[in-house]
Amino acid sequence: MSDNDTNDDVRTDGSGTGIVAPDDETPDWSERKERTQGLSRLTYEYFERSRREDQDLRQQSDYVERDVLAFPAWPHEMMRNLALTSFFVGMILFLSAALPPEMPAPANANQTPAIILPDWYLYWSFGLLKLQNLNPSLSLLGGQKLMADRTYGVLANVVVVGFVAIVPFLNKGSARRPVEQPFWAAVGMAGVVFSLTIAALSVQNLIPMDSNLLLDLTFLFPIVTGAITYAALRTMREGYMFNLNRRYYRLRPPK
Amino acid sequence: MPLDEDKYPAESGRRRFVKGVVGSAALSTVGAGGAAALDTATSSAGIGGGTTTYVAIENTAGPAPRGMPLIPLTIESGELKGVWPEFDSERGIVINDDFGGSGIPYSSQMLQYCGLQTAEGVYPQADQNNTFRTGSGTYAWESEYDQGVPITVDMFDDYKEWGNGIGKDGLGKPGTGTWRSEGDVKTIPVQVLRSPEVPKIANGEGPYSSIPGPVREYFKAATEDSFMAWANKCTHFCCVPGYKQLEGSANYDAENKVYCQCHQSVYDPFNPVQKTMVALPRPPQ
Numbered sequence: 001m002s003d004n005d006t007n008d009d010v011r012t013d014g015s016g017t018g019i020v021a022p023d024d025e026t027p028d029w030s031e032r033k034e035r036t037q038g039l040s041r042l043t044y045e046y047f048e049r050s051r052r053e054d055q056d057l058r059q060q061s062d063y064v065e066r067d068v069l070a071f072p073a074w075p076h077e078m079m080r081n082l083a084l085t086s087f088f089v090g091m092i093l094f095l096s097a098a099l100p101p102e103m104p105a106p107a108n109a110n111q112t113p114a115i116i117l118p119d120w121y122l123y124w125s126f127g128l129l130k131l132q133n134l135n136p137s138l139s140l141l142g143g144q145k146l147m148a149d150r151t152y153g154v155l156a157n158v159v160v161v162g163f164v165a166i167v168p169f170l171n172k173g174s175a176r177r178p179v180e181q182p183f184w185a186a187v188g189m190a191g192v193v194f195s196l197t198i199a200a201l202s203v204q205n206l207i208p209m210d211s212n213l214l215l216d217l218t219f220l221f222p223i224v225t226g227a228i229t230y231a232a233l234r235t236m237r238e239g240y241m242f243n244l245n246r247r248y249y250r251l252r253p254p255k
Numbered sequence: 256m257p258l259d260e261d262k263y264p265a266e267s268g269r270r271r272f273v274k275g276v277v278g279s280a281a282l283s284t285v286g287a288g289g290a291a292a293l294d295t296a297t298s299s300a301g302i303g304g305g306t307t308t309y310v311a312i313e314n315t316a317g318p319a320p321r322g323m324p325l326i327p328l329t330i331e332s333g334e335l336k337g338v339w340p341e342f343d344s345e346r347g348i349v350i351n352d353d354f355g356g357s358g359i360p361y362s363s364q365m366l367q368y369c370g371l372q373t374a375e376g377v378y379p380q381a382d383q384n385n386t387f388r389t390g391s392g393t394y395a396w397e398s399e400y401d402q403g404v405p406i407t408v409d410m411f412d413d414y415k416e417w418g419n420g421i422g423k424d425g426l427g428k429p430g431t432g433t434w435r436s437e438g439d440v441k442t443i444p445v446q447v448l449r450s451p452e453v454p455k456i457a458n459g460e461g462p463y464s465s466i467p468g469p470v471r472e473y474f475k476a477a478t479e480d481s482f483m484a485w486a487n488k489c490t491h492f493c494c495v496p497g498y499k500q501l502e503g504s505a506n507y508d509a510e511n512k513v514y515c516q517c518h519q520s521v522y523d524p525f526n527p528v529q530k531t532m533v534a535l536p537r538p539p540q
Contacts, residue, residue, distance in 0.1 A: 110390040110433060110444040110487075112494040114501055116517055129492075130518055132318040149318035150491055205503045205519060 117203065124195050127202030128160060129153035133215055164191075179240045182233035190226030197221050301536030303347050304372070309365035310473045311530045312485050316507060317520030319491035321530045323513070324365040326434065326445060326484045327354065327477035328387070334405040335387045335447060335482060337434050339363070342379045349379040355476020357469045364534040366443065366486055369493035372535045376435025376443045383435035387445060387484065390431050393500055395419065397430060406432050408480065411449040421499045422510030426450060429498040431487065444487040444495050446513070452525050453481045466527065474527045483524065489515040490532075498524060 071077055118126050132149035147155070171184050178185035197218040204211045264270060311322025327338040340351035340361065354361035366377045375381045387406040392398055396417075400410065411428050418424025427450025436442035456463045457475035466474075477483070489496050496515035504514035504521075513522035 108391055109442050110431065110495060111393055112496070112516060114503075114516060116494065129318065148320040150320060153318055205506065205516065211506060211519075 115206065120199075123199035123202045124160075125157055127198040127200070127218075128156040130201060130204065131156050131215075133212070177240075179233050179237045182230050182237065185233055186226040186230035189229040190222040193225040194218075194222035298539075301372075301538045303364060304367055304534045304536035305364070306531060307362055307364040307367075307534045308360055308529065308531050309362070310359060310470055310477070310527050312513065312522050312524045313526040313528045314490070315512065315521050315523045315526075316509070317491065317515065318518050319489055319515070319520035319522075321490050321532060322528055323488065323490060323496075323522055324486045325474070325477055325527060326486055327361060328447075328479060328482060328484050330408060330479050330482070333407045333409065335407070335484070337385045337387060337445070337484065338477070339385045339435075347379070355472055357472035357476065359469055359473045359529060361473075361477075365532065367534040367537060368490065368532065369488045370441075371443055371486070371488060372537050374436065374441040374443050375438075376440070377537060378540060381435065383437060385435060387432045387434055387447060388437070390433050390442075390444065393431050393497055394429065396428075403437075406430060406447055408482075411447075411482070414449040414481065415451055419499060421502060421504065426499075426511055427452065427481075429500075431497070434484075434486075445484050446487040446498060447482060447484045448498060448524055449480075449482045450525070451481060453478050453483050456525060456527065463525070467529070470527050470529050473529075485524065489517065489520055491515065491518055491520050494518075496520070496522065 117123070129150070131153055135145050135147070135149050135152040137143050137145045145152075167187075171181070173184075175181040175184070178188075200207060201214055201218045204214050207214060310325045312325060314320070314322045329336050329338060338351075338361070340349050340354075342348075343350050348363050350360055350362035350364075352360045363377055363379060366372070366374075371377060376383050388403050389397060389400050389406055391402055392400070396410075410430065414428035416425050417428035427448050430447045432445050432447060433442045434445045452463075455461060456466065457471065457478060459466060459471050463471075474483075487495050487497075494515050494517040496513050498513045499510065501514060501516055503516070504510050504512070507514060507519050507521055509521040513524055515521075
């Protein structure tokens, strides 16, 4: 009797919770779905019967129905593809024939142009190469820097690209609108503004502003924007969600 | 009942473990085999290179890792010539181990960076002569001379009062050119500067007395008649900077220095320093 009280066996006399931890034999949800009995079987039979009735009705009627799902690859699709291809090839030939060929002087290895910049969409990366003021010189190394400024600039690219790469893992993004997740919306706004300010930093020699001030603003401005975004969205959230709920549930505004 | 129940052999922990072991073994075999095959199928990257001591004009600001190498020069019948010491066939480079009695070596390996290692001029026995020649010209005064003529002393007669509105006048007259780069070859850009400061540095006068003795000895031997020259390739990402060349350099306190417009690196030509670099190997010729 005494070991009856102490053992943890599942009891079927209705005294326990009856909840059993799943073991290997317990079907998971996908397996349940695949079962061909019970409710799913019933659903399947119902669906099949109604499909069959539909088909019978169609066959009885005198309406001729063609079951066209798509056009055949040959000749229909191929003809369309050929027409499109010849249009674009023709455009390339026409433009290359009509526009004057541009052939500037070959690059001079002995001279770098006064204004030298990459394509605009690479400015952010170019700006990250100019962060030597943020590369700390360590007193432990006698005022030396741990890594060369150019290495530091390249690593800054790795950090930024790495952060952009891990954001989807930090937040799955189930929100449909920024007000639903003000923090992540603020992170996004800060990122957008940072991409603009770091681009401005890359053209610092063309911007009429002290370069140290520009460096400070490059990092302060995104933080300020993020904070403002967060505050605004948090403030807006209540009213916005109320409107949303009213639209969905036709709630009355409180008095 | 799962549909794939009759699958054989059944999935088990043991089977997954064996699959993992076999899979990783196959992967590492492919990796190691591929590396070995690549190693046998390709030749080594080049000859020479390695740690090199040299004297540079100091890098004072910006992301550049070190200064640009000073090129020793002499003047022969009014023409400026770079010094190109004896070929050391054992080491495969041109080197003077004790340049000007300073104890600091001057070797051609200091030019082997930023793609200059593929220029024909850095090959010790290249069929090139050592006269500095004018390039396409960046300063207004250079436009009156043809491209490719030897740079001569008389081009710099007005160096004591020359100015172009950038920085302080009378600090020296700069010129651009090429060295050991005649013909259809990759050029080695150099900058020449004739400045009244040069003899002061060599003698350690005034503010220059803090320059260490050996570097000053080297500098004295490397300059002549107030002329100095350096390889004009920014050690950061290989642009061609300039001394008193751009208005914008004033924003970076570089109006009297060498300023690189790409990433705002600044070099001080009046502060020679001893540096160590890792020279790149030259491709086999």
